[in-house]
Amino acid sequence: MSAWKSGQQNVTEDVTSEEYESWISNYCTLFGHDYFVEVSQDFIEDDFNLTGLSSGISHYREALDLILDFEPEPPISTADLPLIEHSAEELYGLIHARFILTKEGLNAMAVKYENGHFGSCSRVNCDSMLLLPIGRYDQAGVETVRLFCPCCCDIYFPSSSRYLNIDGAYFGTTFPGLFINTFKEVERQAAARHQKESFQLKIFGFKLSELSKSGPRMKWLRQFPTTPEEIEEYNKCEYSVATPQDVGKLKGSKEKRAEEKDKDKKDVVDEDVKSTDSKVKADDDDVTMKSPDGSIMSVK
Amino acid sequence: MSGGEEFTDESDFSEYWIDWFLGTKGNEYFCDVDYEYITDRFNLTGLNNEVYNIQLAIDLITDNCKLSDIEDERGNDNEDEGEEDDDDEQEKRNQEYRDEMEYSARILYGLIHARYIITTRGLQKMYEKYKNGDFGYCPRVYCQLQPLLPVSMNDQLGHSPVKLYCANCEDLYNPKSTRHSYLDGAFFGTSFPAMFFQTFPQLVPVHNTEVCCPKIYGFELHEYSKLNRWRELQKRKLITKLKANGIPVDNCNGGYASKKKESY
């Protein structure tokens, strides 16, 4: 129990004698709280990490004392206790969302991830890829926690109802992105699963036509560029969705690939991310495609 | 009704086999196959190769005979053995035979079920179950609780456990509960969901096309957003093709919902 070292001096003798559990470790072991890691005392005690949190939370000071196992200066009246408990839970959640973005927090979450504490993707082609918790909103009280699959890059409902009252903001929008960006092995595990052929409806072995209402209309959702033409198209999508004209040009393949360097500020261009996704990575010099007269030509 | 044990026996007797089967935990995906369908031998063509002692299995399913009445009449290999053990031995063999026949009846029901659910009556019954959410809902957030349908990757017995098909993302999922994850897919077959949506085209969803992209402090990870843009291009190409064939795609069944601002 490392998390209560500085709380110790404030705790009265008779409480310590029994198997005393800190507020944090108790909170993390409650039913349905198994997605949480224990935020270190040092992190919480650094005011810098709590910037901006005090304004949104009622009884902020008391809630913080409760989390850190400090005896509150005027003792909390029993009438206020439920309210302060509630504030403490929200405060802990929001601190947690910040903590799991630190090196220490990411490592703690990685241990839970590897032990499958967040469950695995139920999509058949994801082959039990392990999931990561995510909040679609960073503000508390908007939506409960969801799960992100690094393989299909999609978000799912937790399979158990026990997580139905866990706020998504306690994990936040950034966590899974930062996690996969930090632990490259996760992306490699995901890429290894991308080879699987996507499912398609059949009647007595025959695939339904695209033109049929019940035919495949969502193939693109799970598709990866594989043919030289697709990889070429994919490279055209660097900063915006390629227009049909671009695609037309591709098919003609008369022109050399245009150098499009109009920077889009919206994207984080991360060289590391680029180099790891082997499946999707296109080697510009090696793309061959058919010219209109049928001969194979190399596109520079 | 003298003793508790006899009472339990009696209530077993009064229950129809199919009701018992459908009420068993783990069999929630099955619908009630019509008696007439099971008794029409034409519908059972070829199943005798898959099911041990098919006639007795049919009799069990259709309540023409009770499991507890079944005795092993296949003869005794150990006829030289002492007489004193005979009754016990016979009872032991009977029990083994009953277990075997119970298994056989379950397999038979499952295989008939796979054929039945692609008939007009069967599709109607599965429609009720679909509406009722008996197969669960797609766990994918952007599928907005689209009901699922059971499907198999293989029509042969023992080749593939049942999977669940979502008509919004057109993808396959494993059942949420482990009691369904070992159900044989052959009891539902490979053709069922396609038949279902061909029969009920009004149930084909208006596809929600929202997608997810991992972000760091609000900024999308480049490789992922680039892939999403390429997929968007594939979608646009398909829409162009569909429109060229005079197929409506805007906010209609089988088409695409007009895009909401994606939140994540």
Ligand SMILES: [Zn+2]
């Ligand atoms: Zn997945």
Ligand SMILES: [Zn+2]
């Ligand atoms: Zn779905």
